[in-house]
Amino acid sequence: MTTLILGGAGRSGTRILDRFAASGLPARPASRRTGFDWEDRETWASALRGASAAYVCFTPDLAFPGTPDKMAALGVLAAQHGLERLVLLSGRGEEGARLSEAALRSGGVPTTVLRCSWFQQNFSEHFLAGPVRRGRLRLPAPDVPEAFVDLGDVADAAVLALTRPDPLDATYELSGPELLTFAQVAEVLTDACARRIVFESVAVPTFVDDLAADGVPAEDATPLAHLFTDILDGRNASLAHGIQALLGRQPSSLKAYAGRTAASGVWS
Template identity: 55%
Template sequence: MTTSQFLIIGGSGRTGRRITSRLESRGLPFRATSRHTGHLFDWHNTSTWDAALDGVTSAYVCYSPDLAFPGVPELIADFSARARTRGVRRLVLLSGRGEEGAIASEQALQQSGIEWTVLRSSWFAQNFSEHFLLGPVLRGRLVLPAGDVVEPFVDLDDLAEVATSALLGEIDAGRVYELTGPRLLSMHDVAAELSAAAGRSIEYVPGTPEEFVTDVEADGILRQEAEPLAELFDTILDGRNASLTGDLGEVLDREPTDFSVYARRAAATGVWIVPARMTA
């Protein structure tokens, strides 16, 4: 048996790598998995699960693209059952705020008989710099089926702090934490913040789900991945998440990071500098 204590599913991903960095800084043993490198873990290949769970007592459970996708609750239920038989004592699940389709996945984990924590997060601020909206930002045009709805964007560094605390048992288990940022912003507000940070004009254009899919296809995002995302956005961006909670600040014991702070930090990395090929 290995000495790894913490399992981070998707350890090279946006949330996973931030959590592993925090565990590493504390000198704590962990196993970061992915589908392609290092410790192999594939949600759709159950033969990879046992080796990933070997010696693990706490696991961060992250499913990409989204928990609300068809068939995912069954995967979460099967994984949770396998984790229990392998001696895992604590599961921390990343979920999406306002996603009715994700509730079944949450319940599958909660009914596993293992100590659990659910982190139900609002939209990630880093979607605009590390994921599917980076291309639109570089093109200076966000096309989203969001209308004028407001959203309390969460900074992933804040989320990683909460997830790490949950893995270490430093916060209450058996609880769903609704994580929101400190301010409600519309996509028009987001475009203004991005423009100010990037030093150039970035506009928001309310669009249909199909227009969103067509737009991100230009960045190499497959239609079969973009279409479920578009449907999800069209559903949850209806005002249901237009409120703030105190859960994130409670755990952090400070004010959550504002979107403007995130935008300035991201801009300073050069991620939004438009490549010459896009301006030619």
């Protein structure tokens, strides 16, 4: 049977699809490119039809208002279509995301929840790529430590949960192998890029203006800013062990990620 990747055009979804393809396992993406739209529930059933499992990555964030209702409806629809398991990408330390997790599970399909905080790839494939290229990481947050996780590790964990013989109805928190402050992240990036990169704690309007330089509209940047001011308070300043529990190995370090990424030229 086929595994459905909801959010298949995104950063985690594309990595999961690549792993399925490399293993010769059937999987198909669903996103706006294929006609799936989170805002139009009439598009959901056709995406779920024929799938035995689904990876669920919701954009923009599970903690946003109205999302639990969507997750509850998806959980019910997944059960009606006979899906045997779900894997949900969730946010570590986000109370709003907990409501969405519970809502999805309320449909009765066994669900593996993967809670992550900061992805290492935020610095190269998302909103912080431009700031790194400019040499200034401007964030509306104090210099608190975070356990940055590699999206490759997240994809490996998701694939395992989607393909193991028995569904996992459990929650795992995923993190990288070390706690780093944003100032320390800037030092790691400085070494990898061989040029100076600094961290600055700034007010929300400054953060929004900085992202505008990369074409990120204020209506997208402002909710991100307020989400960061909520969760970047030290609540995730601890290491999690979901990667070790699921994959039986240590997670990838930020230094390894930064070295690979700098060599690719994306920050040049």
